[in-house]
Amino acid sequence: FSLNLTADCNAVLKALQPIFQEQGMTETVHNWEDHGYLATYIKKNGSFANLRIHPHGLVLVDLQSYNDHTKGREEVDQLLNKVEERMKESFHGNIKRVKRLPAILRGGVIDRYWPTADGRLVEYDIDEVVYDEDSPFQNIKILHSKQFGNILILSGDVNLAESDLAYTQAIMGSGKEDYTGKEVLILGGGDGGILYEIVKLKPKMVTMVEISFDKRLIVHFTSNIDQMVIDGCKKYMRKTCGDVLDNLKGECYQVLIEDCIPVLKRYAKEGRMFDYVINDLTAVPISTSPEEDSTWEFLRLILDLSMKVLKQDGKYFTQ
Amino acid sequence: FSLNLTADCNAVLKALQPIFQEQGMTETVHNWEDHGYLATYIKKNGSFANLRIHPHGLVLVDLQSYNDHTKGREEVDQLLNKVEERMKESFHGNIKRVKRLPAILRGGVIDRYWPTADGRLVEYDIDEVVYDEDSPFQNIKILHSKQFGNILILSGDVNLAESDLAYTQAIMGSGKEDYTGKEVLILGGGDGGILYEIVKLKPKMVTMVEISFDKRLIVHFTSNIDQMVIDGCKKYMRKTCGDVLDNLKGECYQVLIEDCIPVLKRYAKEGRMFDYVINDLTAVPISTSPEEDSTWEFLRLILDLSMKVLKQDGKYFTQ
Numbered sequence: 196f197s198l199n200l201t202a203d204c205n206a207v208l209k210a211l212q213p214i215f216q217e218q219g220m221t222e223t224v225h226n227w228e229d230h231g232y233l234a235t236y237i238k239k240n241g242s243f244a245n246l247r248i249h250p251h252g253l254v255l256v257d258l259q260s261y262n263d264h265t266k267g268r269e270e271v272d273q274l275l276n277k278v279e280e281r282m283k284e285s286f287h288g289n290i291k292r293v294k295r296l297p298a299i300l301r302g303g304v305i306d307r308y309w310p311t312a313d314g315r316l317v318e319y320d321i322d323e324v325v326y327d328e329d330s331p332f333q334n335i336k337i338l339h340s341k342q343f344g345n346i347l348i349l350s351g352d353v354n355l356a357e358s359d360l361a362y363t364q365a366i367m368g369s370g371k372e373d374y375t376g377k378e379v380l381i382l383g384g385g386d387g388g389i390l391y392e393i394v395k396l397k398p399k400m401v402t403m404v405e406i407s408f409d410k411r412l413i414v415h416f417t418s419n420i421d422q423m424v425i426d427g428c429k430k431y432m433r434k435t436c437g438d439v440l441d442n443l444k445g446e447c448y449q450v451l452i453e454d455c456i457p458v459l460k461r462y463a464k465e466g467r468m469f470d471y472v473i474n475d476l477t478a479v480p481i482s483t484s485p486e487e488d489s490t491w492e493f494l495r496l497i498l499d500l501s502m503k504v505l506k507q508d509g510k511y512f513t514q
Numbered sequence: 515f516s517l518n519l520t521a522d523c524n525a526v527l528k529a530l531q532p533i534f535q536e537q538g539m540t541e542t543v544h545n546w547e548d549h550g551y552l553a554t555y556i557k558k559n560g561s562f563a564n565l566r567i568h569p570h571g572l573v574l575v576d577l578q579s580y581n582d583h584t585k586g587r588e589e590v591d592q593l594l595n596k597v598e599e600r601m602k603e604s605f606h607g608n609i610k611r612v613k614r615l616p617a618i619l620r621g622g623v624i625d626r627y628w629p630t631a632d633g634r635l636v637e638y639d640i641d642e643v644v645y646d647e648d649s650p651f652q653n654i655k656i657l658h659s660k661q662f663g664n665i666l667i668l669s670g671d672v673n674l675a676e677s678d679l680a681y682t683q684a685i686m687g688s689g690k691e692d693y694t695g696k697e698v699l700i701l702g703g704g705d706g707g708i709l710y711e712i713v714k715l716k717p718k719m720v721t722m723v724e725i726s727f728d729k730r731l732i733v734h735f736t737s738n739i740d741q742m743v744i745d746g747c748k749k750y751m752r753k754t755c756g757d758v759l760d761n762l763k764g765e766c767y768q769v770l771i772e773d774c775i776p777v778l779k780r781y782a783k784e785g786r787m788f789d790y791v792i793n794d795l796t797a798v799p800i801s802t803s804p805e806e807d808s809t810w811e812f813l814r815l816i817l818d819l820s821m822k823v824l825k826q827d828g829k830y831f832t833q
Contacts, residue, residue, distance in 0.1 A: 197621055223542060223554075230560030230580075235542075241549030245564065249580060253621040257576075261549075261568060296618070296627055297635045302516055302572040307634075308615055315626075315637040316616045361680055 196282055197292040198252035204231045207248045210285040211256075214277045215244060244274075252291075254282070261302075268298060305338075309353050319346070325431050330423035337431045345431050347386055349424065355386045357434040363388040366473060366512050374398045378468070380504065382455050382497065383475040385424045387436025394439055394448055401448040404455045422452055459500035472501045474513040515601055516611040517571035523550045526567045529604040530575075533596045534563060563593075571610075573601070580621075587617060624657075628672050638665065644750050649742035656750045664750050666705055668743065674705045676753040682707040685792060685831050693717045697787070699823065701774050701816065702794035704743045706755025713758055713767055720767040723774045741771055778819035791820045793832035 208224070212234070215222065220236035220243075227233075234246040242260035249255075256278055260267050275295060282290060297318070300307060307318045319340050326337035336348040344357030355362065364370060367389060374396040381389050381403040390403050405421075429440035443450040451458060474497065501511055527543070531553070534541065539555035539562075546552075553565040561579035568574075575597055579586050594614060601609060616637070619626060626640045638659050645656035655667040663676030674681065683689060686708060693715040700708050700722040709722050724740075748759035762769040770777060793816065820830055 225556050225562075227558075227560055233554075233556065233562055235552075235554055237544050237552065239546075241546055241568075243544075243552055243564075243566075245562075245578070247562075247578065249560075249621070253580075255578070255620060257578075259564070259566060259574070259576075261572075292625070294620070294625060294627070297629050297633050299615070299635065301574060301613070302568075306611070306613060308613070310616050313639060314616050315639060316618065317636050318634040320632060320634060 196254040196286075196290055198254065198286060199289045199291050200252060202231075202248060202250060202252045202254065204248045204250055206285070207254055207282075208232055208234060208246070210281055211246060211278060214274070214281060215246075218274065220244065271298065309348060309351065312352060319343070321346075326427045328423055328427065330421050332421050335421070335424055335427055337427050344434060347424070347428065347432060355388060355432075355435060357432060359388070359435070360392075363392050363435075366475060366514065367392060368510070368512060372471070372510070374471070377470040379471045379473065380404070380462075380469045380501075381473045381475060382501070384473070385421065386428050386432055387425070387440045388432075389473055389475060390448060390450070391435065391437045391439040394445065398447055402451065403448070404451040404458050405453060425450070425452075456496070456500070459497075459504060463500060463503040467504060468506045468509070469504055470506055470509050472505055472509070472511045474498075474501065474511070476514055515573040515605075515609055517573065517605060518608045518610050519571060521550075521567060521569060521571045521573065523567045523569055525604070526573055526601075527551055527553060527565070529600055530565060530597060533593070533600060534565075537593065539563065590617065628667060628670065631671065638662070640665075645746045647742055647746065649740050651740050654740070654743055654746055656746050663753060666743070666747065666751060674707060674751075674754060676751060678707070678754070679711075682711050682754075685794060685833065686711060687829070687831060691790070691829070693790070696789040698790045698792065699723070699781075699788045699820075700792045700794060701820070703792070704740065705747045705751055706744070706759045708792055708794060709767060709769070710754065710756045710758040713764065717766055721770065722767070723770040723777050724772060744769070744771075775815070775819070778816075778823060782819060782822040786823060787825045787828070788823055789825055789828050791824055791828070791830045793817075793820065793830070795833055 212222065215234075215236040218236075218238060220238045223235045223237075225233045225235075229250070231250045232246070232248045234248075236244040236246070240260075240262075242258070242262075244259075245255070245257045247253075247255040247257075256275070258271050258274060260271060279293060279295075282293070305321050305324060307321050308316060309319060310316055319338070320342050321338045321340055323339040324336070325339050325345055326335065328335050333350040338346050338348060340346055340356065342358070346356040347354040367374075374393050375398065377398045379393055379398050379401040381393075381401065383405065384390060384403055385405070390401060393401050425440050425443075428436050429438075439445065439448070440450070443452070498511075505511060531541065534553075534555040537555075537557060539557045542554045542556075544552045544554075548569070550569045551565070551567040553567075555563040555565070557579075559579075559581075561577070561581075563578070564574070564576045566574040566576075575594070577590050577593060579590060598612060598614075601612070624640050624643060626637050627635060628638060629635055638657070639661050640657045640659050642658040643655070644658050644664055645654065647654050652669040657665050657667060659665055659675065661677070665675040666673040686693075693712050694717065696717045698712055698717050698720040700712075700720065702724065703709060703722055704724070709720060712720050744759050744762075747755050748757075758764065758767070759769070762771070817830075824830060
């Protein structure tokens, strides 16, 4: 609750106290004087509540309980309804905002929270852990979401879901490019999505190669051409990759499970040129402050080497 | 922390206690005997921590502080780092999972949390409140996100962002339909996105009409043809609607700010037929249990009436 005016902390406490006491909860109150109140209410069944009253008019109520979801949620909702009603009765006209957030579920078999690269909290409707393995480079998870299908998550970083065809189409040029008979180089893309979509378009040759196995960089760019990522994807991300990862070599494609830097250098030296280079980096967080040097040096190196293997009229696609 | 084995609650408390005490925090411990421990740590500056130890091996640490973001976050991170280190030292090999969630920000001017229709918690990178008004039907917000541009939110329900052209294209048939010279009826769509995209394709006539002004239904289907929604969108969602909402009537389109039910009945009676009906409902949550009757009756009524005004070879698009 955000109140319009400076809160009378004691009045808020007095208004809400009876609601918790009716539940048979035991109260402990801490009064900071200049920082307001913290009241803790403890229930016999192991649940508890925190009521934090800030003098400038912010009132926060947190409930924590351990029990089966449906029953626990109903109880919590009823209690929060009472708190909201009482606040509105007591301070109506002075309540600027009321916000109730969904319960956060912790300790379950399935983890529903996968924050974005820029640190925002996002809850997915995960209902199954499909694959969960540690490779020498990273943790690889494939989780099933009712909304998005199977989702590939590398070291906690959400890479791609089966429903993300739009991403693959966008990084290929949104249907405006003609890949027929072309030479294509994909950097990264271990989920097989780009490879699968381009192979359908009858290219001359597609080469897919890992971005980097440099462990210092993997914290920034999860490595998705990792044999174990490929193993997981070819089994559980078939809507994304079809049968293209069943073999590392096909009539018009090859997958190189090696670091792209020496490969790019070799191609540049040999004069091997491409019509398209598609750099499928995972999300680089938006930032207005300088990043660690190594990250940008690495990005610049990849870009420079890519330009060296790109034909005069070639195109470079990336996020 | 999820521990592999039944936790020795007292051992966990003893391991973590010193970390909070070093911060000058005052401890209060509640022992449920059969439900484990709750330790509350209170700091002089108004911050506090809850350490909840469940006997079956779930250990939850919550920190709450009130201060400027950057400084507060650093302090919190340092404390959590110490907790994590200590837990790993004391119980290594028995820790099944460690998960740290991003801080939840409450009480700020900008609310970053807009749960989905199915109740999942999602945080957006909102940096500005662009528009915030109450119409007779609903609260209308337009918030700016660095990632998505301006976002239209009706009574807390995220409708459309400026970056959501893909949604509009999909509900129009993913570029596979020829709208030239066609009669089109849009139900809902008050953000103007579908109207703007179809008008570009030289249709004969596009009519856009509200889904319903029935207040019982607006809880399920936020009403987005509401004069105030149109006012907000034509000013702040121009990447979505262009200039199409500047007037309610153009050469090949009209916007009717009225309930679609009587309009559809009238069209059916007059024999006015359409090549396309596009029903732009907001999200209907996935559910396996029966919904309130009125919701499904309403959906059926709209569908029945739509079929009555659709030409023999006409098409009906919806989510």
